Amino acid sequence: MNALLREQLSESGLVVLENAAGDTATVSLFGAQVLSWTTANGGEQLYCSSLATIANGQAIRGGIPVCFPQFSGFGPLPKHGIVRTVVWEVATPVKSGKNVDVASVTFSLKDNAATRALWPHAFLLHLDVTLSENSLDIGLRVENTGHGDVDFAAALHTYLAAADVRKATVTSLAGQTYIDTTQQPHATCVQTDAALTIPAEVDYIYYDAPQQLTLHHKDTPRLQLAIAGFKDTVIWNPGPAKVKTLVDMTDCDWVNMLCIEAAQFQHPVRLAPGGQWSGNQHLTAI
Numbered sequence: 001m002n003a004l005l006r007e008q009l010s011e012s013g014l015v016v017l018e019n020a021a022g023d024t025a026t027v028s029l030f031g032a033q034v035l036s037w038t039t040a041n042g043g044e045q046l047y048c049s050s051l052a053t054i055a056n057g058q059a060i061r062g063g064i065p066v067c068f069p070q071f072s073g074f075g076p077l078p079k080h081g082i083v084r085t086v087v088w089e090v091a092t093p094v095k096s097g098k099n100v101d102v103a104s105v106t107f108s109l110k111d112n113a114a115t116r117a118l119w120p121h122a123f124l125l126h127l128d129v130t131l132s133e134n135s136l137d138i139g140l141r142v143e144n145t146g147h148g149d150v151d152f153a154a155a156l157h158t159y160l161a162a163a164d165v166r167k168a169t170v171t172s173l174a175g176q177t178y179i180d181t182t183q184q185p186h187a188t189c190v191q192t193d194a195a196l197t198i199p200a201e202v203d204y205i206y207y208d209a210p211q212q213l214t215l216h217h218k219d220t221p222r223l224q225l226a227i228a229g230f231k232d233t234v235i236w237n238p239g240p241a242k243v244k245t246l247v248d249m250t251d252c253d254w255v256n257m258l259c260i261e262a263a264q265f266q267h268p269v270r271l272a273p274g275g276q277w278s279g280n281q282h283l284t285a286i
């Protein structure tokens, strides 16, 4: 995390988890966003931009933003919804320390006047962050606390660190249908290659995607993702041209990251009053 961002976030707060294995996770209360996950042997596993800032109400570029109740620009709300730019609360005592095998913390967010001004629904969100040796589990729980039905999309917009994304591949997606949103109009495609490569911009939404994916660096497995609850997967990298339009990334940074996002997008969730939904993403560094 860059020094300016650390200073900006010091007011809303940062929670640091550590476990007996020597792994750490740093989470910002602004957005309940995991910004860093390090493993004792592998170092930093997430990308967070050196230019990330929350100035002008901006979302933090990196880590694991929580998207809710809208995915991306698909709807009338601000891009990726309304919860990545508000301050959440710590809902449970923080379990962390060198004598703790599994460190954890839960964050919560209730609707308030600001969220209702944009989206007129009552809700309660929880984000569970669990740090075990070499793995990080992020669980999003949604409850409809209002009196009418609520429809929503959601995603964990995970920015993974890549040594060089041009040498990375993602496996388990062969034969899957995806929407290529880099094309206008968006194109429906089927992935024919056994492994997805990222030579330039990629912005693909895989519907009903496999629940297990692997990120490789130069054919060596580096990270496994096990997804539950979220039915879709989004893979995003801005590539060398679009990155130049992003003010909070340097021009060469596109090679250092790859977003693999657990998403519920194709079929929005409908919750009746009192209804609950949950989804999670379990990351294991290899």
Ligand code: TA6
Binding pocket: 059, 071, 072, 073, 079, 080, 157, 203, 234, 236, 261
């Ligand atoms: O999840 C992919 C995506 O929707 C891309 O289209 C890209 O815009 C990205 O998210 C980042 O969005 P942001 O609003 O954080 O700049």
